[in-house]
Amino acid sequence: MTNAEQPETPLDAVRALRAEFGIDAGRVDQIGRLLTGGDFRTVEEVVSLTGTSRRTVEAVFRALEPDLESSGDGRRVQEGRAAEYRCLFGAREPFGVRDPWTDDARRDPAAVAAMAGLIGAAPPPVQALDHVPATAETVVKRARFMLDGFDLTGAHVLFVGDHDLTSLGLFVAGGAPGLRASVVDVDERLLEFVGAEAARRGWDVRCHFADLRLGLPAALRESCELVFTDPPYTPEGVQLFVARGLQGLRDHRNGRVLLAYGFGERQPALGLAVQKALNPLHLAYEAMLPGFNRYAGAQAVGGAAALYVLRPTRRTAGAARAAADDTRTAMYTHGAQSVEASGGLDAQAAARVLELGADAGEKTLLVGDGWPADAPGRRIALPAFLGAPLPRNLQDHGTALVNLYPGFGASAVRALLAANAHRVGLVCRNDLPLLKDAEGQREFAGLVAPKFRIVRRLRDTPGPGQALVLAERAEPEGDAERVLGYMYARAHGKLGNAWREGLIAARKAAGTTLTKSEGRRAIEASASRPDLLERSLMELPLYLFAVLEGDVRRSVDALPG
Structure with a gap:
């Protein structure tokens, strides 16, 4: 003009x-x-x-x-x-499409108030994870949409990320007979809050840790009938979260994925980029309800997002596997994991890690990206290392060096659980909670103590903003420590099986015997959370490690003789 x-x-x-x-x-x-x-x-x-x-x-x-x-x-x-x-x-009605679920939510002010209380008590949002809380009314609307639109009697609903507490909202809104919800998230504080609140109220909500870029926990694959996700609003984030949700669907004929996503009304190119990222998954768009979700923030998108109802087709399962196998190292809009972030190990930094962490007399396993092409040692990708026990041809190394820098530090404890070497070095950011202060360092050491002892923490090593954590295998003292060490060494397996075999092995080391049935009875008498027995240590939220340790100690005391 x-x-x-x-x-x-x-x-x-x-x-x-x-x-x-x-x-x-x-x-x-x-x-x-x-x-x-x-x-x-x-x-x-x-x-x-x-x-x-x-x-x-x-x-x-x-x-x-x-x-x-x-x-x-x-x-x-x-x-x-x-x-x-x-x-x-003029005096026209407000822009947008009215939906009956708003009216349903407003007719239940007690549910909205209860959700507001839970949201207010929840851990604060994490900017680096693109957390923007949904309003209490929106959470109740989501729950009513699921409960009214689908028969959830005896169903399993998977929440791929749940910073909005929609899993709890499903039960606040009344739930359904036999309904079970599972939450998978990388935020340990959130998992602890959701797990504790659900347990206190008797709701069947089970929490699982996972960095979704590295995989979906085995216990959740092909397990559910309905998926809900409110992912990072980048093409990479939306595609990955939806793909992981599809991996969790048991019923691809009748199952649905509910997706919350929004873009600014003057930025349709952003919406197109996300929708193009969904196209390879071969999903049918059964519905798209504009403005369904409202947020306390997210002003770039008007504090609102649509609700997409996505339905798989015959080609979806294979497409989801292919998309999920493409590890996304950057998918957020802020922080070390953002799509604009850069980083990794350069040749000089990698050489320094090898100098400090490797032993010239031992075989070395290099885990993750960023290692120089000429560095000595076998190699394995981080998802493969964390996702399953090492293949037999990679089990003869004495040292494992794991690169978690810059954006995979949340998996530091799991990296030590996955490693069965005598010596392990972790490269990560130096501002992780496990390194920032003495309390965090003590907590980290306690979490891995049944398997490793931390011998060195080197800040700003191998470079500025980086840290190197060196650990060595711990020698167990006492029957309970032997059982826990046995379980930690088999962190990918079912906890119930490793626990039973650990009890048998501890008794054998003490010169006595224990039958499998005796081991099972000791576990049944001691397990305060029987639902954990079918899960693995790798996906167990960290707050449950102390619960598991207490149960193991009671089981040792409950052994006959």
């Missing part, structure tokens, strides 16, 4: 802005009606109330600026000018 074409008045500026939006001008009108309604409104409030991006809301504020008056951070159109603007903005 040239200077000669500049609007002469704020009213002209608003008319010009409406013209830019064409048939979508109702968005501008909705914002304008809020600003002429007599109440002072902040930009954040208008974004939340309209579901329109902050960029568009700010454009309307700028156009109206000469005719706005202020009170604190709020703005409204001056009373003497409001009537003229009301004629322009």
Whole structure:
């Protein structure tokens, strides 16, 4: 627009802005009606109330600026000018598609209040994981959509990430007979909160740790009938979370994946990029409900997102396996795992790790990316290392060096569980909780103590912002420690089986015998969480390690003789 074409008045500026939006001008009108309604409104409030991006809301504020008056951070159109603007903005209904689930949620204020309490008590969002909490009303809406739209009697619902606590919302909204929910997430604080709140209320919600870039826990594969996910809003994040959810579906004929995703109304190219990322999965779009989800934040997308109902086709299962095998090292919008982040081991840093961690007299296993091509040692990718016991041809090494830098530090404990070498070196960021302070270091040492003792922690090594943690195999002292060590050495297997065999092995080391049935009875008498027995140590949330240790010690005391 040239200077000669500049609007002469704020009213002209608003008319010009409406013209830019064409048939979508109702968005501008909705914002304008809020600003002429007599109440002072902040930009954040208008974004939340309209579901329109902050960029568009700010454009309307700028156009109206000469005719706005202020009170604190709020703005409204001056009373003497409001009537003229009301004629322009009209009295149409707010933009968007109304849905019955909003009414359902509002008819149950007790459920909304209960969810608000849970959300308020939950661990704070993690920016590096793109956490933006959904409103309590949205969580109840999601639950009502699932409970009303599907027969969840005896069903298993998988939540691929659950920072919004929708798994708990499913039970707050009434649940269904025999309903079971599983949450898989990388945030240990969230897993502990969800697990503790569900256990306190008697809800069947089971929590599993996983960095989804590295795989879905074996216990969750082909296990569920319905998937819900609200992933990072990047093409890489949406495709990976949906692909992992599809790996969890047992019933590809009738199962569904529910996806929350939104983009700014002036940025359709971003929405297209995500939808193109979903295309290779060969999913049918059964429904797309715009504005279904509302958030306390996410103003770039108007604090709102659609709900997609995705249905697999015959080609989906194979496509999901192929997509999930493409390890995504970057999929968030912030932090070390963002799509714009860079990093990894350069040749000099890798050489320093080899110098400090490897032993010239032992075979070395190099795990992960970033090792120099000429570095001595066998190699294995991080997903393969963490996902299953090592193949026989890689079990004869004395040292394992594992590169978790920069974005895989959440798997540090699991890397030690997966390693069966005498000596292990972990390369990671030096700001991880396990390294930041003495309390974190003690916690980390205690978590891995049945298998390893930490011998050195080197900050800013091999380079700035990096850390090298060196560990050596621990020698067990006492029957309980022997059982725990046996279980930790078989971290990929079912806990119940490793526990029983560990009891038998500990008795044998003490010169006595124990039958399998005696071992099973001791476990049955001691296990406070029988649901853990079919799971592996690799996907167990860290807060349950102490529970498991206490149960193991009681089982040793319960042995006959």
